[in-house]
Amino acid sequence: MQLSKVYKITGEIVCISNLHIGGSKDSIGIGTMDNPVIKHPITSDPYIPGSSLKGRMRCNMERRLGRYGTSREGKAEPCNCGKCIVCKVFGTLRNSGIGPTRLIVRDSPMTEESKEKGRRFMDEEGKSIYGVKHETAIDRKTGAALGGSLRPIEFVPADTVFKLEMNLQIYDEDNENEMLNFVKRALKSLEETYIGGMGSRGYGQIRLRNLKLNDEPFGLESVSF
Numbered sequence: 001m002q003l004s005k006v007y008k009i010t011g012e013i014v015c016i017s018n019l020h021i022g023g024s025k026d027s028i029g030i031g032t033m034d035n036p037v038i039k040h041p042i043t044s045d046p047y048i049p050g051s052s053l054k055g056r057m058r059c060n061m062e063r064r065l066g067r068y069g070t071s072r073e074g075k076a077e078p079c080n081c082g083k084c085i086v087c088k089v090f091g092t093l094r095n096s097g098i099g100p101t102r103l104i105v106r107d108s109p110m111t112e113e114s115k116e117k118g119r120r121f122m123d124e125e126g127k128s129i130y131g132v133k134h135e136t137a138i139d140r141k142t143g144a145a146l147g148g149s150l151r152p153i154e155f156v157p158a159d160t161v162f163k164l165e166m167n168l169q170i171y172d173e174d175n176e177n178e179m180l181n182f183v184k185r186a187l188k189s190l191e192e193t194y195i196g197g198m199g200s201r202g203y204g205q206i207r208l209r210n211l212k213l214n215d216e217p218f219g220l221e222s223v224s225f
């Protein structure tokens with residue numbers, strides 16, 4: 001098996017709604033915030049982990065193609081067949097001879113423009129651009145709001161922009177067009193669903209813009225299936 005081509009996919013992720021990707025509260029100290037967003041340990045700027053984007057794309061494509069695995073308890077879990085395109089592109093846990101995971105998704109930092117906006121807001125308003133909302137916890141059985149249990153949730157505000165970067169590695173045995181279309185479909189699925197947490201409450205809606213494939217602009221309009 002030989003690597004025959006590498007596609008670099010770049011672009012921008014624009015937040016249409018507020019975004020919450022949970023971070024660890026250990027990293028910012030006790031007593032500050034129960035549900036912080038994930039931030040870079042040194043710069044403290046929020047970012048979107050590559051694993052988060054990749055996981056969402058994988059999940060969407062498993063649903064679309066009906067490629068689930070099933071655990072012993074009968075729960076849906078990631079496909080681990082080691083043969084299908086989902087496994088090839090996103091990887092498997094077991095060594096199945098399909099070679100390396102084809103898609104490498106980088107962490108997405110905020111654009112310089114968005115960082116600057118955050119700094120300006122801090123200078124002018126004296127507070128962080130990242131908001132905190134108190135969300136009601138819902139009783140899973142009855143759907144009723146649980147009294148007195150508003151949870152503070154930190155979020156990155158709508159209009160924040162992050163940089164997208166991923167590499168798709170094509171091996172000599174791969175169907176290049178099929179794989180590329182599959183990845184475009186997976187990208188489009190991000191716009192159709194959400195990223196991060198609490199998507200069903202409207203968080204994490206995004207739009208992809210300025211998409212480029214090896215520095216050539218491309219769109220997702222033509223993507224079908």
Ligand SMILES: [Zn+2]
Nearest residue numbers: 079081084087
């Ligand atoms: Zn599979």
